Amino acid sequence: MSKTPAGTLYRGREGMWSWVGHRVTGVAIFFFLLVHVLDTALVRVSPEAYNVVIATYKNPFMALLEAGLVAAIVFHAFNGLRVILVDFWKKGPKYQAQLLWGVVGLWVLVMVPFLIRHLTLAFTGGH
Amino acid sequence: MAVSSEIQAPRSGRVAPKYTRHGSSRGNFEMLAWLFMRVSGLVLVVLIFGHLFVNLMVGEGVHAIDFGFVAGKWADPFWQIWDLAMLWLAMLHGTNGVRTIINDYADKDGTRFWLKTVLYAATAVIIVLGTLVIFTFNPCPPNAAAELLPSFCPAP
Numbered sequence: 001m002s003k004t005p006a007g008t009l010y011r012g013r014e015g016m017w018s019w020v021g022h023r024v025t026g027v028a029i030f031f032f033l034l035v036h037v038l039d040t041a042l043v044r045v046s047p048e049a050y051n052v053v054i055a056t057y058k059n060p061f062m063a064l065l066e067a068g069l070v071a072a073i074v075f076h077a078f079n080g081l082r083v084i085l086v087d088f089w090k091k092g093p094k095y096q097a098q099l100l101w102g103v104v105g106l107w108v109l110v111m112v113p114f115l116i117r118h119l120t121l122a123f124t125g126g127h
Numbered sequence: 128m129a130v131s132s133e134i135q136a137p138r139s140g141r142v143a144p145k146y147t148r149h150g151s152s153r154g155n156f157e158m159l160a161w162l163f164m165r166v167s168g169l170v171l172v173v174l175i176f177g178h179l180f181v182n183l184m185v186g187e188g189v190h191a192i193d194f195g196f197v198a199g200k201w202a203d204p205f206w207q208i209w210d211l212a213m214l215w216l217a218m219l220h221g222t223n224g225v226r227t228i229i230n231d232y233a234d235k236d237g238t239r240f241w242l243k244t245v246l247y248a249a250t251a252v253i254i255v256l257g258t259l260v261i262f263t264f265n266p267c268p269p270n271a272a273a274e275l276l277p278s279f280c281p282a283p
Binding site: 020023026027030033034037038040043044046047048050053054057058062066067070073077080081083084087088114117118121122 | 147165168169171172173175176180183184187188189190191192194195197198214217218221222224225228249253259260263264268271272275276
């Protein structure tokens with residue numbers, strides 16, 4: 001047996017990691033949202049100003065960032081529904097870990113077709 | 128003597144003052160904030176999934192997005208209301224989430240106060256700006272090149 005103390009770090013498995021994931025994705029989405037409202041507000045400046053900025057988003061690097069953003073949003077959405085089930089469904093707390101695997105499964109089910117469509121458009125459909 | 132097996136109801140509804148962390152002035156704000164996160168979250172799943180599908184998956188996807196695309200959407204009150212609801216709900220949902228995180232991790236009273244002041248100021252600016260843009264937007268601005276405008280704009 002190890003002589004070093006095990007430490008006091010809480011290792012909460014599914015419950016803790018879904019909570020960490022929810023916080024990290026939530027903060028990332030929030031900062032994106034601030035920028036997204038500002039860039040969309042350029043339609044009020046002029047068509048040229050909006051188009052110039054949006055054109056800088058239409059490249060493979062930004063397409064990958066968009067894929068990451070959508071991945072974060074889809075996880076946050078499905079895990080949010082899991083949180084609602086844990087809070088309001090009688091058996092939610094009992095099945096919270098299984099619900100997380102449901103979230104991961106649904107996330108894969110949505111992300112695979114999304115990535116195929118979005119990355120195909122981004123990497124081949126350019127003007 | 129028979130021992131009663133009756134279980135007393137918990138003495139809910141009153142907490143001794145020494146166990147409360149703040150005065151009663153806060154009311155049930157935190158409970159309402161908790162409930163708002165669940166209700167707005169449910170609505171946002173529909174609004175944002177619809178937004179992403181229409182803007183990224185349909186037609187040419189991301190390539191179609193330009194001034195004419197946005198102008199075409201906001202010519203329809205349906206998308207104006209959709210985007211307005213998304214703006215307000217997402218900003219309030221996100222602001223309350225970041226408020227929770229600041230309360231969790233900022234130990235000093237002063238740090239918490241200033242971080243939340245900056246947060247609320249940013250939120251107010253973004254909500255007011257976004258709302259004004261949705262409602263004062265002109266899809267056919269004068270002096271703009273015609274090829275950048277949606278097809279329904281009158282010829283100059």
